[in-house]
Amino acid sequence: MDPILIVGSFGKPWNTAHYLVHAAEKIGHRVSTFDPLQAGATEEMLMKRVEESRPTYMLIMKGTGFKPEWNEALKEKGIYTILWHPDPDIPDWLLPLIRSVDFCFTMAEGMIPEWKEKGAKQVAWLSQGFEPAFFEAGPITDMDLRFYGADVAFVGNIDSTNNYLTRRYKLKRILREGFHLKWWGPRLGRKLINLPILLSSIGRAYGGRFIYGPEFAKVALCSKVFLAFDRETEIRLSMSARMYTAVGCGAFYMCEAMDGIESVLTPGKEIVTFKGEEEMIDKIRYYLPRESEREQIARAGQGRVQREHTYQRRLEQMFRTVKGAPHA
Incomplete structure (x- = not known):
């Protein structure tokens, strides 16, 4: 298999670059890494890594901190x-x-025309994925069920920026309807704008911390409904990695409907989707007492994700696409 240099942030254990390294090694690639956000990262450090590993391909995850001139030096x-x-x-x-790299992949299929307009030489859709080895929950105990369990779980940010205000409104509605909600994510900053939330029912529903890895898996398994709100549901096939992670861990996953999502996971059979706040509440109310239906959907979704939507499958798809492209 071709040697690969994976470039990305490795500073946190939940950074996607870790999943890519594991997946690439598992399918037989010889992998080296470089973190452009490490202290004092320079072109010289990058070139030294290249000389040591002699990669055929360099895969840049997200691109934060990576300078275009470094890319040009590598292409030479x-x-x-x-x-x-x-x-x-x-x-x-x-x-x-x-505009500098040879090939771009976007996780949002509906964004491809804009990528071309912005100057991408070649661009294709590649959705995110799941890396099971990082999310092994182990046996679920009674203590786990008490601590992580809820009627409805939400994992994500609800800070005061405009991106997340609609999440707050929907979570408030869930609490008003009397459902037991727990949300997990970055702790809200102790600033004046967040004070009403901190003192409200949403503040009291906070699980207490940001979760990842085995803890994320325990929330997925211990909650009756794992509820998700993607940022840009109007963009075709722009699901976040959270969907694959939660479903891959065994969650009964409920999210807002999105154009094309049925080509990835089948609504009503592998996940549940809703349009609008009223349908969200109606479906939560319908599924909560129907444990066998929830379990059947969760099992079907988990099997599909672990067969088709792992990062190993994504990397295989990526390199098939790249090698089939002109001048690859």
Whole structure:
């Protein structure tokens, strides 16, 4: 298999770059890594890593901190450079890198025309995935069920930025309807704008911390409904990695409907989708007392994710696409 240099942030154990390294090694690639956000990262450090590992491909995850001139230097050495951006947007700081790399992958299929418009030489859709080895919950105990369990679980950010305000409104509605909610994510900052939330029913529903790995899996398994709100549901096939992770861990997953999602996981059989707040409440109310239906859907979704939507499968798809492209 071709040697790969994976470039990304490795500073946190939940960073996707860790999953990519594990997946690439598992399918037989010889992998080296470089973190452009490490203290004092320079082109010289990158070139030293290249000389040591002699990669055929460089895969840049997201692109934060990676300078376009570094990419040009690598291309002069004959290394084929790939960017995989895991957000449904194209920030201005990314534009020079988009135009420099040989191939771009976006997690949002509906964004492909904009990527082309912004100057990407070649671009394709590649959804995110799941890496099971990082999410082994182990046996679920009675204590786990008490601590992680809830009628409805939500994992994500609900801070005061405009991106997350609608999440707050929907979570408030769930609490008003009398459902037992726990949400997990970054702790809200102790600033004046967050004080009403901290003192409200949403503040009291906080699970207490940001979760990842085995704890994420325990929330997925101990909660009756794992509820999700993607950032840009109007963009075709722009599901976040959270969907694959939660379903892969065994969650009964409920999310907002999105164009094309049925090609990835089948609504009503592997996940449940809703349109609008009223349907969300109606479906939570319907499924909560129907444990066998929830378990059947959760098992079907988990099996599909672990067969088709792992990061190993994504990397295989990536390199099939790249090798089938002109001048790869």
